[in-house]
Amino acid sequence: GESVGLHLPTLSVQEGDNSIINCAYSNSASDYFIWYKQESGKGPQFIIDIRSNMDKRQGQRVTVLLNKTVKHLSLQIAATQPGDSAVYFCAEISFGNEKLTFGTGTRLTIIP
Amino acid sequence: EAQVTQNPRYLITVTGKKLTVTCSQNMNHEYMSWYRQDPGLGLRQIYYSMNVEVTDKGDVPEGYKVSRKEKRNFPLILESPSPNQTSLYFCASSRYGQGERNQPQHFGDGTRLSIL
Numbered sequence: 001g002e003s004v005g006l007h008l009p010t011l012s013v014q015e016g017d018n019s020i021i022n023c024a025y026s027n028s029a030s031d032y033f034i035w036y037k038q039e040s041g042k043g044p045q046f047i048i049d050i051r052s053n054m055d056k057r058q059g060q061r062v063t064v065l066l067n068k069t070v071k072h073l074s075l076q077i078a079a080t081q082p083g084d085s086a087v088y089f090c091a092e093i094s095f096g097n098e099k100l101t102f103g104t105g106t107r108l109t110i111i112p
Numbered sequence: 113e114a115q116v117t118q119n120p121r122y123l124i125t126v127t128g129k130k131l132t133v134t135c136s137q138n139m140n141h142e143y144m145s146w147y148r149q150d151p152g153l154g155l156r157q158i159y160y161s162m163n164v165e166v167t168d169k170g171d172v173p174e175g176y177k178v179s180r181k182e183k184r185n186f187p188l189i190l191e192s193p194s195p196n197q198t199s200l201y202f203c204a205s206s207r208y209g210q211g212e213r214n215q216p217q218h219f220g221d222g223t224r225l226s227i228l
Contacts, residue, residue, distance in 0.1 A: 036219075042221050043221045043222050044219045045219070046218070100217065102156075
C-alpha cells in the first residue's frame with residue numbers, strides 16, 4: 001500500500017550547524033505535506049507545510065523542499081539549537097482523502 | 113489559549129474493563145481525529161470526524177468506538193480493552209478536513225494507556 005517513510009531514524013548535528021531531515025513518499029497523488037516536531041512527553045507540533053504546486057517554502061529557520069519527480073520531501077533547519085532536539089515526522093495527504101499518513105519519524109539530537 | 117485537551121494523561125487498567133479517553137478542543141474546529149503511536153510504526157489514525165454526528169474509520173479502528181455529539185468533544189471508547197491496545201494515544205483537531213482545505217492538525221499532549 002501507499003506509505004510515507006524516512007531515510008534515517010536518527011540524526012546527530014552539532015549545535016549551530018544546519019540539519020536536513022529527509023522523507024520519501026510513495027503516493028503520487030499526495031498533494032499536501034506537513035512536517036511535525038514531537039518533543040518528549042508532548043504531542044506533535046506543526047512546523048511547516050507545503051502544497052504540491054510548490055517546490056520550496058520557508059519559515060523561521062526552517063525550509064521545506066519538495067521534489068515531486070522523485071517523491072522526496074526534506075526539512076532543513078538552520079543554525080540548530082538545543083531546543084530543536086526532538087523527533088520529526090513528515091506526513092502527507094491527498095486531496096479529497098481525509099487520512100493523514102505519517103512517516104515513522106527521525107530523532108534529531110543536537111550536540112553541544 | 114487554543115488547545116486540545118486529553119484526559120486522562122496516564123491510565124493503567126485491566127483487560128475487559130471499559131474505558132473512555134476524553135478529548136476536547138476550544139478552537140471551534142470541525143475536524144477531529146484519534147491516533148495511536150507505537151514504536152517503529154509512527155502515528156496511525158484510528159477514527160476521525162468531519163463534523164458533529166459524522167465519524168469514519170481510519171487505519172486501525174478495530175476495538176475502538178468514538179462519538180461526536182458536540183463540536184468540541186470527541187471521546188475515544190474502548191469497550192473491552194486488550195493488551196494490544198497498550199499505546200500512546202493522541203487526539204487532534206483542525207479547522208477543516210485535511211483533504212478539503214489543507215489545514216494542519218493541532219494535537220493534544222497524549223494519553224498513555226497500559227492494558228494488563
